[in-house]
Amino acid sequence: xxxxxxxxxxxxxxxxxxxxxxxxxxxxxxxxxxxxxxxxxxxxxxxxxxxxxxxxxxxxxxxxxxxxxxxxxxxxxxxxxxxxxxxxxxxxxxxxxxxxxxxxxxxxxxxxxxxxxxxxxxxxxxxxxxxxxxxxxxxxxxxxxxxxxxxxxxxxxxxxxxxxxxxxxxxxxxxxxxxxxxxxxxxxxxxxxxxxxxxxxxxxxxxxxxxxxxxxxxxxxxxxxxxxxxxxxxxxxxxxxxxxxxxxxxxxxxxxxxxxxxxxxxxxxxxxxxxxxxxxxxxxxxxxxxxxxxxxxxxxxxxxxxxxxxxxxxxxxxxxxxxxxxxxxxxxxxxxxxxxxxxxxxxxxxxxxxxxxxxxxxxxxxxxxxxxxxxxxxxxxxxxxxxxxxxxxxxxxxxxxxxxxxxxxxxxxxxxxxxxxxxxxxxxxxxxxxxxxxxxxxxxxxxxxxxxxxxxxxxxxxx
Amino acid sequence: xxxxxxxxxxxxxxxxxxxxxxxxxxxxxxxxxxxxxxxxxxxxxxxxxxxxxxxxxxxxxxxxxxxxxxxxxxxxxxxxxxxxxxxxxxxxxxxxxxxxxxxxxxxxxxxxxxxxxxxxxxxxxxxxxxxxxxxxxxxxxxxxxxxxxxxxxxxxxxxxxxxxxxxxxxxxxxxxxxxxxxxxxxxxxxxxxxxxxxxxxxxxxxxxxxxxxxxxxxxxxxxxxxxxxxxxxxxxxxxxxxxxxxxxxxxxxxxxxxxxxxxxxxxxxxxxxxxxxxxxxxxxxxxxxxxxxxxxxxxxxxxxxxxxxxxxxxxxxxxxxxxxxxxxxxxxxxxxxxxxxxxxxxxxxxxxxxxxxxxxxxxxxxxxxxxxxxxxxxxxxxxxxxxxxxxxxxxxxxxxxxxxxxxxxxxxxxxxxxxxxxxxxxxxxxxxxxxxxxxxxxxxxxxxxxxxxxxxxxxxxxx
Numbered sequence: 001x002x003x004x005x006x007x008x009x010x011x012x013x014x015x016x017x018x019x020x021x022x023x024x025x026x027x028x029x030x031x032x033x034x035x036x037x038x039x040x041x042x043x044x045x046x047x048x049x050x051x052x053x054x055x056x057x058x059x060x061x062x063x064x065x066x067x068x069x070x071x072x073x074x075x076x077x078x079x080x081x082x083x084x085x086x087x088x089x090x091x092x093x094x095x096x097x098x099x100x101x102x103x104x105x106x107x108x109x110x111x112x113x114x115x116x117x118x119x120x121x122x123x124x125x126x127x128x129x130x131x132x133x134x135x136x137x138x139x140x141x142x143x144x145x146x147x148x149x150x151x152x153x154x155x156x157x158x159x160x161x162x163x164x165x166x167x168x169x170x171x172x173x174x175x176x177x178x179x180x181x182x183x184x185x186x187x188x189x190x191x192x193x194x195x196x197x198x199x200x201x202x203x204x205x206x207x208x209x210x211x212x213x214x215x216x217x218x219x220x221x222x223x224x225x226x227x228x229x230x231x232x233x234x235x236x237x238x239x240x241x242x243x244x245x246x247x248x249x250x251x252x253x254x255x256x257x258x259x260x261x262x263x264x265x266x267x268x269x270x271x272x273x274x275x276x277x278x279x280x281x282x283x284x285x286x287x288x289x290x291x292x293x294x295x296x297x298x299x300x301x302x303x304x305x306x307x308x309x310x311x312x313x314x315x316x317x318x319x320x321x322x323x324x325x326x327x328x329x330x331x332x333x334x335x336x337x338x339x340x341x342x343x344x345x346x347x348x349x350x351x352x353x354x355x356x357x358x359x360x361x362x363x364x365x366x367x368x369x370x371x372x373x374x375x376x377x378x379x380x381x382x383x384x385x386x387x388x389x390x391x392x393x394x395x396x397x398x399x400x401x402x403x404x405x406x407x408x409x410x411x412x413x414x415x416x417x418x419x420x421x422x423x424x425x426x427x428x429x430x431x432x433x434x435x436x437x438x439x440x441x442x443x444x445x446x447x448x449x450x451x452x453x454x455x456x457x458x459x460x461x462x463x
Numbered sequence: 464x465x466x467x468x469x470x471x472x473x474x475x476x477x478x479x480x481x482x483x484x485x486x487x488x489x490x491x492x493x494x495x496x497x498x499x500x501x502x503x504x505x506x507x508x509x510x511x512x513x514x515x516x517x518x519x520x521x522x523x524x525x526x527x528x529x530x531x532x533x534x535x536x537x538x539x540x541x542x543x544x545x546x547x548x549x550x551x552x553x554x555x556x557x558x559x560x561x562x563x564x565x566x567x568x569x570x571x572x573x574x575x576x577x578x579x580x581x582x583x584x585x586x587x588x589x590x591x592x593x594x595x596x597x598x599x600x601x602x603x604x605x606x607x608x609x610x611x612x613x614x615x616x617x618x619x620x621x622x623x624x625x626x627x628x629x630x631x632x633x634x635x636x637x638x639x640x641x642x643x644x645x646x647x648x649x650x651x652x653x654x655x656x657x658x659x660x661x662x663x664x665x666x667x668x669x670x671x672x673x674x675x676x677x678x679x680x681x682x683x684x685x686x687x688x689x690x691x692x693x694x695x696x697x698x699x700x701x702x703x704x705x706x707x708x709x710x711x712x713x714x715x716x717x718x719x720x721x722x723x724x725x726x727x728x729x730x731x732x733x734x735x736x737x738x739x740x741x742x743x744x745x746x747x748x749x750x751x752x753x754x755x756x757x758x759x760x761x762x763x764x765x766x767x768x769x770x771x772x773x774x775x776x777x778x779x780x781x782x783x784x785x786x787x788x789x790x791x792x793x794x795x796x797x798x799x800x801x802x803x804x805x806x807x808x809x810x811x812x813x814x815x816x817x818x819x820x821x822x823x824x825x826x827x828x829x830x831x832x833x834x835x836x837x838x839x840x841x842x843x844x845x846x847x848x849x850x851x852x853x854x855x856x857x858x859x860x861x862x863x864x865x866x867x868x869x870x871x872x873x874x875x876x877x878x879x880x881x882x883x884x885x886x887x888x889x890x891x892x893x894x895x896x897x898x899x900x901x902x903x904x905x906x907x908x909x910x911x912x913x914x915x916x917x918x919x920x921x922x923x924x925x926x
Contacts (some may be wrong), residue, residue: 057748063687074494078719113602120598125596128587135583139576139909174824175638175802182645186674207798211649242636254526256541285520311601313805339638341807342776417558446602
C-alpha cells in the first residue's frame, strides 16, 4: 500500500506520513480504519520502527489519527467536502506583480534625498557599537514608548534646535508619521470626529484619519498659513498643520496666527497636530522655531522625523504628546509593544550622542542649499517671467506657477515623461478643486546640479 | 534699550533677537512700533549691520515684525493674552517616570528568550553587508508592503517549514502582531464588527480590535482548540486562533477541527486569523503544519514572527493576506510607507538567504528543549502529584495546575515575589471568569537550568 524510497531526499518517516495523510484526505482510508501496529507496518515496509512511529506520531499530533489504549491508531473522521485544497485555483500571480522600476533621467520627486547622503560609515560604527552594548537586551521586548536614551537625545535636540519644550516622557518613538497619526486618531476618537487639514496639503493625514472614520474638513491655506476664520467656522476639533514650512506651498505661519491657533485649541479642548517634517532645512536665516514651544502646556501634538535629513527608509520618527493625552495613550497602548527595532533606536541615540546628527544636518543644509539655489537660477534663466516660484528658501522642493501656459498639469506631466522627466503631481495635494493656474511641484533633493539645470531647461521648452 | 555681550556664547544676532522678541511678547514694544533702521540700531549697539539684520530677518520670518517698503520694520499685533508660556505649569515629571527595573533572581516571564541567544556576530555581518549593498536605497522610501527579497525568503521558508502556500505578493512585512492586526481590523471593518477570540487567550488581539471598536466574543478553548459549536452559535465573523500551539494552554487543534473551522469561514465570507507565533519550537515530533496550508485559497490570514526565535526587540513579523483582501489592503494603504527599516529587512533577508535562520531555529530548539525538559523534571521532583502540567512539549512556557492548593494565583504571585521569583499572571489570559483551579504560567526561556530547578524548588515550598 505504501512505498518508501531510500534515495529520495525526503526522510522516510515523512514519506510515509505524506502517503497516509493523502489516503486519509482522499477517503481511501475511511474514518475509524485501524492502522497496522508500528511493528507490523515496519515489517511490511522493511523500515525501522522509528520511521513508522515518527509518521504515526505526527499524524496523531495533527489529528489525522486517534488512538485507543492497547488497540493502536485509528483514522479520524474528517468531513471530505472540506478537504484541503492546493493553490491551483488562485488568481494569476502576474496580476499582482509590481511593474518594472521607473527609470527617469530627471527625477523631480519631492521625497528624494541626495543619493550619496546617507552617512554609511558613521552609521555602521554606531550600529556595531549599539549591537555590542545591547545584545543582551535583544531577548526581551523593550519600552513600548521607545528607548529612553533615544528619547532623552531627542528631547535635548528639540529644545536646543526647535524650541520644543517637553520631557522625554512625552516622546513616543514611531515608525513614521503614519503611525503617529494612527495613535492620535485612536486616542482622540472618543471625543473627536472632525479633522481640519490644510488645502492644499499633505495627503497622508487625510488617508490615516479617513481610515479611522473621521470626517475631513479641508481649510484653505493663505500666505500666513491655514485660514483661521475658516477653521473657526468649521466644526473641526483637530487641526493638522505644517506651520514652519507649509506642505506644499512653503509658507511660514507668523507668530500672531500661531498664537491665535493655540488659542483656538485652548478653547474647548481642541488639538493641534504640528507636523514639523523638514524645518531643519532652511537656507536663509535660521530655522523657524516650533509652534509647540510657544505653549508647551497647550493642546499641541508635535511630530518630527529623521526621514528628510537622514533617510526615509529607516522609518524613524517621533511624536511629543501633551500631558493631557499621556494617560489615554498609556491606557490604550499599555499592552502594545515598541514599533521600532531596539537596535535602530540605540544606533540613532548613539549617532545623536556623538554629535553626528547635528553635524549631518549642517552638511545636508549646505548640500541642499546649493541645489536649491541652482534650481532657482535655472528657473530664472529658462523660464524668466513666465514662471512664479513660491515656497523657496527651505525644504526639498519649490512650487512653480505658470500663469501664461495653456497646458494643464496633466499635459505637462505627460510631455515631461516622454522627455525622461518625472514630476510629482501638485494636484494630489488639493483636497477640493484645483489651482486656477497651472502649478508644478519641483523636488530637487535627488538630482545633482547638472541634472537640475538640464531638467529645467527641457521643462521650459515643453511648458 | 538692548545690550549685547561679546563674551556670551550666544551669537550676537541671537541675543538681539531674544531681547526684541521678549519686549514684543511682554508688550514693552507695542504693536505697530517702528523699529530703528538696521543702520541706526547697529550704531546704537556698536554692532555690525549683519548682526542687526540677522535679528530683524528672523523676527520678520517668524511674524514678530512686519515690513513696509521704504519704511522699515514694525512690531506685529499679537494678542497678549495668548502670549507664549513656559513649562512651569506642567505636571511633575516624577509622576510619569518609569519605575526602577525589576530585579528578580528567578524570572518565569513567558516572553523571555535565552539570554545569550541572539546571533550577534552573524547579525553584525549580515547588517554590514546589507548596509554596503543598499546605502543608495536609503535616500528613498521603500516598498510599503515590505522588501521584495525578504518576502521571497519568507515565502520559501513558510512553504518548506510551515506548509503555508502563498505568493510573496500576499506577504506584508510588519513591526509585530499588533500592526498586522491593526491592518486587518482596518480593512475588515466595513463589513465586520464582531471578533471571536480564544478564552483563555492572548490579550493583544482583544486590545487591538477593541481599539478599532469591534465587539469581542470570548469563545471557550477545549483540548481540541476553540469550541466550534460556541463559535458557530456566536455572531462573530472573524476568529482569532492559535491552532498549532494554543496560547496559553498549549493545545493543538486537530485536523478535523481545522477543516471545520475553514468551512465555517468559507460559509458567508468570514475570516480566520491564524497566529502561528511559536510553532517552530516543538520539542517532540515535528512542528504542526499551518492551518493556512490546508486551504491556501481560503479566508485565512496567516501571521508569523521572528520574535520568539530571534528577538522580540527587532520588531519584525509578517502576515499572509488571502487574495480576497489584497485589493482592499492596497486601496487603503496605497499612500502609506513601510513600517520596518529597510536595513533591518535586508539584514533579515540576508540572514535567511545564507541559511542562518534555519540553523538558528534548530539551535534554539535544542536549547529550549533542554530547558523545557529540566522544567518538567523539576516540577515532577518538587511538586510530584500536587501539580498537573499542561501545554508542555512546545513553546516557551508550560501551564501548571495546582488542584490541591488553598492559595489563589494572586497570593502565590505575591509570595513568589518576596522570594525573588517573577510570575506572569495566568489570569490575564482569561476574558471571562477565572480558572476553577489555581493555575500558574511558567515561562522557561530566560533562565538557565540551575535557575529553573532552583525557582521551581522554592515555588513548590510556597504553593
